[in-house]
Amino acid sequence: SAVISQKPSRDICQRGTSLTIxxxxxxxxxxxxxxxxxxxxxxxxxATANQGSEATYESGFVIDKFPISRPNLTFSTLTVSNMSPEDSSIYLCSVESRTGSHEQYFGPGTRLTVT
Amino acid sequence: DQQVKQNSPSLSVQEGRISILNCDYTNSMFDYFLWYKKYPAEGPTFLISISSIKDKNEDGRFTVFLNKSAKHLSLHIVPSQPGDSAVYFCAASDGGWGKLQFGAGTQVVVTP
Structure with a gap:
């Protein structure tokens, strides 16, 4: 399995600001x-982030609200833009298994609280 | 539309006994199923999986059973240990890479 780290582990942010994870x-x-x-x-x-291409967003999520970067094969960022209290969540990144199965391995998560 | 359902939000079991966690799904296109365990302040940890071509997969104390006709799977933990106390998520894939659909989770508490 892969070792995945996330920063920050938690944050408290004000409404209307943005946070990059x-x-x-x-x-x-x-x-x-x-x-x-x-x-x-x-x-x-x-969303799914592939290196060298635009991220693919799931229904209900849009790039303007959750812009994603994937500059190389070991790193990605997710920005939560113009935050509201409804964005208070745990945000997790994951990667697929190298065995080619459907398993995914998760980072520890970022706990975001919007006030 | 919740396509993967875990109807029991919590389960309490004595140490040494069997824990049985249940999961139902509605999408007949799902062909791969996974169980994850999650401790507080940590990301989910992969436990065990099963392909739709099988009806049972076993790994140590963990066994997953799949009943395709009933669209139901279950996770058995035998014997249960205090370290098994965590939230367990059922997940399913229809073959599209990355598109795991998760259930709401079951909080398991193993008591001495």
Whole structure:
């Protein structure tokens, strides 16, 4: 499995501001994923980030709100823009297994609170 | 539209006994199923998976059963240990890379 780190681990932000979350992997991976877990709810896929191409967003998520960068095969960022209290969630990045199965390995998450 | 459902939000079991976690799905296109465990302040950790061509997969204390006709899968943990206390998520894939759909999770508490 891959070792994945995220920064920051948590943050408290004011309404209307933006936060950029970083995800670093210890090995090169083709696909990286960003998920959101709202309080008391399940994990929801926000977007898939491939190096060298635009991220692919899931229904209900748009690039203006959640811009993603993927500058190389070990790093990605997710920005939560113009935040509102409804954006308070845990944000997680993940990578696919190198065995070619559907397994994904997750980072520790970033706990965001918007006041 | 929740396509993966875990109807039991919590489960309490005694140490040494069996824990049975259930998961139902509605999308017949799902062909791969996974279980994850999550401790507080950590990301989900992959536990065990099963392909739709199988009905059982076993790994140590963990066994996953799949009943395709009922669109139901379950995770058995035998014997349960205090370190198993965590939230368990069921997830499913329809073959599209990265498109894992997760259930709401079941909080397991293993008591001494």
């Amino acid at each position: 970083q995800c670093q992997v210890d090995s090169q991976v083709t696909m990286m994923f960003w998920y959101r877990q709202q309080p008391g709810q399940s994990l929801t896929l926000i």
